[in-house]
Amino acid sequence: MSLFPEEDVNAHYFARSDSSETLGTYSDHGFELEDQYWPTVEHYFQASKFEPNSDHRERIRLAPSPEKARKLGRTRWKAKVRNDWKKVREVIMTRGVYTKCRTHPDIAQQLLDTGDQRLVENSQYDYFWGCGRDRRGENTYGKVLMKVRAKLLAEQKEAESEGSSE
Template sequence: MSGGLFAETDTNSIYFSRADANQNLGAWSDHPFKLEGKQWPTVEHYYQAMKFEDESWQEKIRLTETPKQARKLGRKWLRKPRKDWAKVKVVYMTRAVYTKCMSYSNVADELLATADKKLVENSAYDYFWGCGRDRRGNNKYGEVLMNIRDKLRQPAA
C-alpha cells in the first residue's frame, strides 16, 4: 500500500511539462511552424499572441526570443485579452499543437507512440492546462494532445 496520496507508479499515464523546451510534446519545444500566414517559433508564442486582437501586440509576442518571454508578454496585466478568450483558448492551443504535429513527423510519431496512455500536463500550479498540485486539475493540455492523437490515427480521407 502506498504511503502517499497518489499511487507510487501510474503505468497508465505519461506525465510531462508543457513548459519543458526539451519535450517534443510541450508547448515550448523548438519546432517553428507556419500558421495564419506567419512563422511561429513555438506553440507558446502562437498561443500567447492569439490572446489579443491587436496585431502589433501579436507581432511583438511572435518576435520574442523565447517562449518564456512570449508568456510574460501574454500575461501583461495592462493588456486585456480578447473578450471571448475563455471560450476559444482551447481551440487556439489545439490548432497550434496539431499544426506542429503535421509539420514534424517525429513529433506526431512521438505522440502516436504514447498508445492509449493518459497524457498529463504535470503542473503543480496550473489547474486548467495541467493537473494541479493535487492532480485534480482539468488537464486540458493533456486532453488536447489525446484528441490530436485520435485525429492522427484516423485514415486520410
C-alpha cells in the first residue's frame, strides 16, 4: 500500500490557475454579475473577499490579469476581508463558475462533456480548493464544478422535457 492514494482513472485532473484550462478560474471567459463585468472567475472570487463598494475590490476587478487579481486579493493589509468570508467563499466560487458557464455555452458543454468523471483541482499546496500533494485534500473547487455540472444537466433535462411536452 502506497503512502499516497492511487490516481483515480475516472477523474479529470486540472490546475485551476492554468489560463488554458477552460474549467479553471484563470480562463479568459468574462461575465456580468452583480451589475459589473468580471474578466475571469478569479477576478470575481478575489474581489468578493472585500466589501462591495471598497476601492480595493474595484482594483481587483480591474486587474490586468488573474494572477494580479489573486495577488491583490491576498494583500489583506490594504483592506479588511469580510467577516463572513469563510462561510460564503464556496457560494461565491459556485456563483462565479455557474455564471461563466451560463454566459459561455461552450464552457458549459465542456463541463457537461466530463460526464460522471470526478473533477480534481490538482494543486500540490492547496488542501481546501485542491487535492493537495498527497491527494487527500478537500478538492472543494472540483466539488464546485461537479455541483455546477449537475445543475446544468438538470436545467438541460428540464428544457428538453418542456420542449417535448409542447
